[in-house]
Amino acid sequence: MHKPDIKGRLAAWTIELSQFYIEYKPRTAIKAQFLSDFVAECQFKSKTHKPEDDQSRLWLLFVDGSSTSNSGGAGVILISPGGFKIQQALKFGFSATNNVAEYEALIAGLKLASDLEAKVIDIFGDSQLVSKQISGEFKTHNERMARYLTRTQELLSKFPSWKMSNVDREENQWANSLAKLASSNLPTNLSPTYVDILETPSIDEVSINQIQARLDWRQPFLETTPRSATVETPFRLAYGVDAVIPVEISLTSPRVDVFDPAISLEGLRLHNDLLEETREEARMRMIAQQEKIARYFNKKVKPKDFKVNDLVLRDSATSQPTVSGKFKPAWEGPYRISRLVSAGSYELAHLDGKPIKNAWNGIHLKNFYQ
Incomplete structure (x- = not known):
């Protein structure tokens, strides 16, 4: 109980109920409730890419690639079932055709969704060639495209349920904008978009087979x-x-x-x-x-490493999460590193030596230069 008023109400109820002999008994299993939950959650249907009862676990993935004479890039937008949006711009360190850029965008999106433990996913892209090759309607006559198709199918096999749809460029406008942005000279600290640089093609990566843990049947x-x-x-x-x-x-x-x-x-x-x-x-x-x-x-x-007596600034959003406003400074300080608690964790003190409560993670600190 973190709030004082909640503690006060609970204390008042404790005093009121202390005159009675109350014995707590845990709730026993109720078979009827179990059956209703079973019927609601386990509607057995024919095995398809995306059953209807998976809507509550559905992730949405929008991908697009862009290629110019000088550079190329990819845009990825992943939306969780709860509506949380993740934007990624990928800049290529190698020459790529439009089809290669489309495959690289799809592979990057599937890797991101897999690492975030997505199980049911709808994929949207504006490349008809990639969509038709994955569905088997088009064949790959190029060895490089065949390797990209094989790599994509390996990643898709990790998802129990998936579906890929071809959409117009207007419907995929935001991912297309990220792809064009990545193919230009953009800064690597573009917020709220995660920016990464792909030095080599994804098909050149060495894949490692991992042992998958077996889920409990219950x-x-x-x-x-x-x-x-x-x-x-x-x-x-x-x-x-x-x-x-x-x-x-x-x-x-x-x-x-x-x-x-x-x-x-x-x-x-x-x-x-x-x-x-x-x-x-x-x-x-x-x-x-x-x-x-x-x-x-x-x-x-690479994590930040500070030494004792280093002057640092502290992230104000972490130290004062309840205080907001456009005029609020992003960093506060300076403070002095008083002690190294563990790797990446430090104790701080004011410049006059007065200690600051709690230890602080290094990701919320940065060097202060006089």
Whole structure:
């Protein structure tokens, strides 16, 4: 419990209920609820690339490639089921044709989606040749294109469900803009777009076969919450409780059969008291996903190393996350490194020697030059 008012209410209830002998008993398994969840989640249908019940786990991938006489690039936009958008611009360090650029964009997008553990994905591109070759309608008569097709099929095999669609350039305008931007002389710190440089073609990379862990057979039966960045439904974050799904009305479930308005109202009040903490937990999960994405793009970045007595500036967004505004400075300080806690973690102190509470990660610090 992080909020003082929540602690106060819980303490008041503890005093009120202390006169009663209350024994807590965990809720036992309810077979009817299990069956309703099973029917809702496991609608067995014919094996296709994208079954309807996978909509809650659906990722969207938009790709486009661009090639000029001087350089080439690719644009990738990946959208998570929760609506979180990731933009990547890829600049080529080698000469590439338009078809090669389209394949490189698709391969980069599939790598990104695979690293973020996407399972169900819809792919959109404006290259009819690439789309038809992947579907098998067109054949590859060029050895280089055949290698790109094989590499793409290897990456697609990692996704249990996928679908690729050919769209007009107007519908793929944003990915096309990123591709053209990457093929020009753009800065490498373009925010909020991740920029990377591909020195060699993807088909020249050495692939390593990894051992895939076998999933527990019970997992599909226990997954009753849609995947998203917050692991919570928007309805729960708005109202504090989950909505009753239609299958519970038609097949009935214990919470429908034993519904009592008075008890339900009391439960709603209790959930509303804890709603702020539920939202805070959802926010922390979203931050964790953003950090996971940042680690993927920053895996080639060398960590910062500071020494004791070095002067540094601290990221104000990390030290004061609740303070915002266009006039808020991005960095604050300077401070002095007082002690090395561990690799990449430091303790800070003011210039007069007064220590600062907590240790700080090196990614939130930068050198201060007098």
